[in-house]
Amino acid sequence: MTNHPVGAAADADCALNQAIAEVTAATGAQVCTNTSVRLAARRLGQLYDDALAPLNIKATQLALMVEIGKFQSADGQGPTLQDLANRLAIQLSALTHALRPLVRDGIAELRQDAQDRRTKHAVLTARGKQLLAQAIGRWAAANERVEAVLGPASAASLRALADQVASDAFMVAYQAENPARVPLPSRSAPPAKED
Numbered sequence: 001m002t003n004h005p006v007g008a009a010a011d012a013d014c015a016l017n018q019a020i021a022e023v024t025a026a027t028g029a030q031v032c033t034n035t036s037v038r039l040a041a042r043r044l045g046q047l048y049d050d051a052l053a054p055l056n057i058k059a060t061q062l063a064l065m066v067e068i069g070k071f072q073s074a075d076g077q078g079p080t081l082q083d084l085a086n087r088l089a090i091q092l093s094a095l096t097h098a099l100r101p102l103v104r105d106g107i108a109e110l111r112q113d114a115q116d117r118r119t120k121h122a123v124l125t126a127r128g129k130q131l132l133a134q135a136i137g138r139w140a141a142a143n144e145r146v147e148a149v150l151g152p153a154s155a156a157s158l159r160a161l162a163d164q165v166a167s168d169a170f171m172v173a174y175q176a177e178n179p180a181r182v183p184l185p186s187r188s189a190p191p192a193k194e195d
Contacts, residue, residue, distance in 0.1 A: 037165075044146065051142035055135055057107075062139060064088070064098055065132045068108060068122045078123035080113070089166065107131055 048059035057065075067087055071079040079087070085095040099122060102108040107128035113119035124132065147155045164170055 047146060048139060048142050051138045052135055055131060055138065056105075057131065057135060059139070060098065061102060061107075062132075062135050064095075064102065065107065065124060065128060065135070069124050069129065069132055072123055076123055078111070078121040081110070081120050081122060084122055102128070 045059055048062075052059060052062060064084075067084060068078055071083070071087075081092060081095055081099075085092045088095065090098075099108060099110065103110060106125055109123050109125055110120045111123060113121060150158065
């Protein structure tokens with residue numbers, strides 16, 4: 001018997017619809033915290049990106065510039081890439097990808113560590129520091145508008161919830177309560193049959 005792509009697609013659609021129906025039946029509605037947070041993050045990200053567009057940078061790039069600037073010492077030594085990745089809670093590979101346009105555009109530089117040539121530090125250039133100062137003003141204006149629309153109490157609540165979810169304590173609590181982390185049955189014994 002030949003597998004037909006149309007039949008396979010219909011089977012996949014049927015399985016998807018069944019899975020959605022099961023979630024709806026179990027929860028009473030299609031509610032997904034992840035989807036809600038991602039939609040909100042994209043909306044807010046777009047507002048901040050629009051505010052920074054005249055400077056040709058994105059909100060994610062500004063956040064990276066702020067972190068570099070925050071930890072850049074007076075002698076010009078910036079944070080190591082590993083420290084920066086840890087502070088931003090991203091993979092090192094994602095950080096180096098995010099840094100490429102900043103380096104390409106002369107906003108940041110990567111410098112080798114004097115003692116360990118395998119270690120690199122990110123630093124803002126003079127152009128990067130000037131751009132950061134301009135961007136902070138645009139970011140602040142967008143942030144004030146978001147706060148005004150949400151209202152101070154809702155904005156504070158949103159930040160507090162976001163900080164809670166981003167915390168190590170949340171991750172520890174989630175992992176402790178995660179039923180997906182239940183050990184699988186041993187391979188040596190076949191699973192028990194249900195009657």
